[in-house]
Amino acid sequence: MEVSRDMQIQAPKVPHLVILPIPFQGHINPMLQLATLLHSKGFSITIIHTDYNSPNPSNYPNFNFEPLPVGLSDGQVRTKDLVTILCILNDSCQAPFHDRLSRLLLDGPVTCIITDELFYFTKAVADQLKLPRILLGTSSATFATTMASLKLLRQNGLLSITDGQPNTLIPEIPPLRIKDIPDIGMIDPDSFEQLGADVLNAMRSALGYVMNTFDGLESTALAKIRQDIHPMPLFAVGPLYKFSPGSSNSLLTQDYSCMAWLDKQAQQTVIYVSFGSSASFDKRDVVEIAWGLANSNQPFLWVVRPGSIHGHDWVELPKGFEEKTREKGHIVKWAPQQEVLAHPSVGGFWTHNGWNSTLESICEGVPMLCCPYLLDQNVHARYVSHVWRVGMQLENGFDRSEIEWAVRKLMVEIEGKEMRECVGALKENAMRCMAKGGSSYESLESLIHLIMSL
Known part of the structure; x- marks a missing residue:
C-alpha cells in the first residue's frame, strides 16, 4: 500500500546553533x-x-563557517588597549552580523545563537530577529564577581591608588588588593566601567550563561553570580577542553618538536614558560627572564613568541645564554600547551594566568609561577597564590636573582611540593565534576535540555 504524504514519518529536525x-x-x-x-x-x-x-575551517569539517567582514584597520588591530578594540568590534560587527544571520534564516530556522558575553551588540540583533541567545563567559567566575563590584567600589572611593598603597587589601572582595583590580593603571577607567555596564545590561535578556569553570574550584563565586548578579540559568560546564579534546584552534603554528625533548627529561623536573598570545615585554625583561632560567639550573621549555619584545617581530636572546642552557633548555615559538602540561616531565608552569592557561594547569595538576600581564590575569594570579594555593606570584618585576629563587622554590623546595599536592587535589575534583552525576556533567545535560526545549 502506498503511504500518503500526510502519513509519512518526518525525520526530526536537527537543532541549528549559530556560534559567534x-x-x-x-x-x-x-x-x-x-x-x-x-x-x-x-x-x-x-x-x-x-x-x-x-579560525581554520579545515580543522572542523563538520561545521559551517560564515565570514563576517568588519574592516578593521592595521592600527585598530595592533592597539594594546583591549577596551578600545572591544568597543570597535561591537560597533563594527552589528550590521554585518544582522545581515549574515538574516540570510541564514532564509535557508531554515536557527534554534539559538551562542555568543561571547563581551559581544553585547548581539542583544539588539537577537531582539530584532526574535532569536534566543545564550552567552559564554571565557574568564573565571571569580573575575565576573570582581567586575560586578567595581562600580560600587569606585563610588565609595576604594579604588584610588593616589595614596601610594597599591598593596592595600580591599575588605569587600578579599583577598584582592588595590593593584589586583583590572582597571587600575588603564588610560580611561571610565571606558572600562562602561564596557562592563554594557555587557551586564546585555546579559539580562539572555536565555542562559555558560561558564568554563567547575563548582569544585569556584563554588563561592558561582553561588554569588546565581544569587546576586545574573538572574538567567548558569551552566558551569568546565573544563571545556577536557570535554572536547583536540578542539582548540591555535592562531599560531605549534611546534611539536618540544614533545620529543620532553620525553627525554625526568619526571616533574621541567618548568614550562609561556606568557600567552598577547603579552610583550621590554628587551631588558627578556634578558632577565633568560638568565633567571639559566641560573636556576632547572630544565625549561620556553615559548619565545615573535612579538614578545615591544616593537620587535623577533627576539634576540643574550649572548652566552644558548651555550649555558644547551643541555637544560628548549625554546620554541609556540607550543601545544595542553599536551605539554599533560606531559609527566612538566612539574611547573610560569604563566601570565589567562583563564584558559590557569584552568589547564590546574586540571593537569601543575603548580604555577604567576606573572599576570593585564585585566583578569591579576585576579587569577592572586587566587592561584592566596586562595587555591597552587602557585606563587612574581610581583617585583623581572630580576634574574628573584626569578632563579622563585623557579627553584616552585620546582625543588618544600613549598613547591605543597603546591603540587594542592593542585593534585583540585585536578581530582575537576575529574569528579566531569564524571556522570558530577556538577559539570549535570550542568551540560541541563544546557542541552534547555536548547532542545526551544
Missing part, C-alpha cells in the same frame, strides 16, 4: 570547544567569525 566567538585566542578556544561538544550531542553548528583572526 570574539577573535582572540583566549576566547576562540573555549567557544570552539563548546561548539565541538554540542555537535557531538547532535546539534548542527554554524560558526560566524570575523575576518580578523579567523
Whole structure:
C-alpha cells in the first residue's frame, strides 16, 4: 500500500546553533570547544567569525563557517588597549552580523545563537530577529564577581591608588588588593566601567550563561553570580577542553618538536614558560627572564613568541645564554600547551594566568609561577597564590636573582611540593565534576535540555 504524504514519518529536525566567538585566542578556544561538544550531542553548528583572526575551517569539517567582514584597520588591530578594540568590534560587527544571520534564516530556522558575553551588540540583533541567545563567559567566575563590584567600589572611593598603597587589601572582595583590580593603571577607567555596564545590561535578556569553570574550584563565586548578579540559568560546564579534546584552534603554528625533548627529561623536573598570545615585554625583561632560567639550573621549555619584545617581530636572546642552557633548555615559538602540561616531565608552569592557561594547569595538576600581564590575569594570579594555593606570584618585576629563587622554590623546595599536592587535589575534583552525576556533567545535560526545549 502506498503511504500518503500526510502519513509519512518526518525525520526530526536537527537543532541549528549559530556560534559567534570574539577573535582572540583566549576566547576562540573555549567557544570552539563548546561548539565541538554540542555537535557531538547532535546539534548542527554554524560558526560566524570575523575576518580578523579567523579560525581554520579545515580543522572542523563538520561545521559551517560564515565570514563576517568588519574592516578593521592595521592600527585598530595592533592597539594594546583591549577596551578600545572591544568597543570597535561591537560597533563594527552589528550590521554585518544582522545581515549574515538574516540570510541564514532564509535557508531554515536557527534554534539559538551562542555568543561571547563581551559581544553585547548581539542583544539588539537577537531582539530584532526574535532569536534566543545564550552567552559564554571565557574568564573565571571569580573575575565576573570582581567586575560586578567595581562600580560600587569606585563610588565609595576604594579604588584610588593616589595614596601610594597599591598593596592595600580591599575588605569587600578579599583577598584582592588595590593593584589586583583590572582597571587600575588603564588610560580611561571610565571606558572600562562602561564596557562592563554594557555587557551586564546585555546579559539580562539572555536565555542562559555558560561558564568554563567547575563548582569544585569556584563554588563561592558561582553561588554569588546565581544569587546576586545574573538572574538567567548558569551552566558551569568546565573544563571545556577536557570535554572536547583536540578542539582548540591555535592562531599560531605549534611546534611539536618540544614533545620529543620532553620525553627525554625526568619526571616533574621541567618548568614550562609561556606568557600567552598577547603579552610583550621590554628587551631588558627578556634578558632577565633568560638568565633567571639559566641560573636556576632547572630544565625549561620556553615559548619565545615573535612579538614578545615591544616593537620587535623577533627576539634576540643574550649572548652566552644558548651555550649555558644547551643541555637544560628548549625554546620554541609556540607550543601545544595542553599536551605539554599533560606531559609527566612538566612539574611547573610560569604563566601570565589567562583563564584558559590557569584552568589547564590546574586540571593537569601543575603548580604555577604567576606573572599576570593585564585585566583578569591579576585576579587569577592572586587566587592561584592566596586562595587555591597552587602557585606563587612574581610581583617585583623581572630580576634574574628573584626569578632563579622563585623557579627553584616552585620546582625543588618544600613549598613547591605543597603546591603540587594542592593542585593534585583540585585536578581530582575537576575529574569528579566531569564524571556522570558530577556538577559539570549535570550542568551540560541541563544546557542541552534547555536548547532542545526551544
